[in-house]
Amino acid sequence: xxxxxxxxxxxxxxxxxxxxxxxxxxxxxxxxxxxxxxxxxxxxxxxxxxxxxxxxxxxxxxxxxxxxxxxxxxxxxxxxxxxxxxxxxxxxxxxxxxxxxxxxxxxxxxxxxxxxxxxxxxxxxxxxxxxxxxxxxxxxxxxxxxx
Numbered sequence: 001x002x003x004x005x006x007x008x009x010x011x012x013x014x015x016x017x018x019x020x021x022x023x024x025x026x027x028x029x030x031x032x033x034x035x036x037x038x039x040x041x042x043x044x045x046x047x048x049x050x051x052x053x054x055x056x057x058x059x060x061x062x063x064x065x066x067x068x069x070x071x072x073x074x075x076x077x078x079x080x081x082x083x084x085x086x087x088x089x090x091x092x093x094x095x096x097x098x099x100x101x102x103x104x105x106x107x108x109x110x111x112x113x114x115x116x117x118x119x120x121x122x123x124x125x126x127x128x129x130x131x132x133x134x135x136x137x138x139x140x141x142x143x144x145x146x147x
Contacts, residue, residue, distance in 0.1 A: 100140025
């Protein structure tokens with residue numbers, strides 16, 4: 001009976017330790033997929049990387065989160081494709097925004113800046129510096145204001 005309890009406790013600790021090791025922090029850009037490295041070089045060449053969080057789920061990488069020294073936070077999926085760019089109330093590069101979305105915002109929210117963009121399965125979510133969140137489809141057509 002004591003052996004069974006001991007085996008159970010050891011198994012439980014093994015599972016807890018495996019789950020607890022779900023992210024790694026580094027500043028080594030070579031840990032990023034090449035697509036992520038190219039994205040950062042293209043849109044944020046003048047900004048240094050503060051640190052990178054490599055997200056893992058049971059020894060499999062599920063994503064990357066890159067924090068830049070200017071406060072920008074970029075999320076990538078496990079293949080290195082960007083999923084979200086958050087400027088933390090600062091304007092993000094206009095070149096990141098699909099043209100249709102950029103045109104809509106220039107027409108309807110000319111006094112505001114885009115502070116975040118998130119790529120979702122159905123399209124894009126845009127956050128403006130005034131806190132308004134806009135939802136667009138994959139083609140950049142406006143759908144609604146998010147609550």
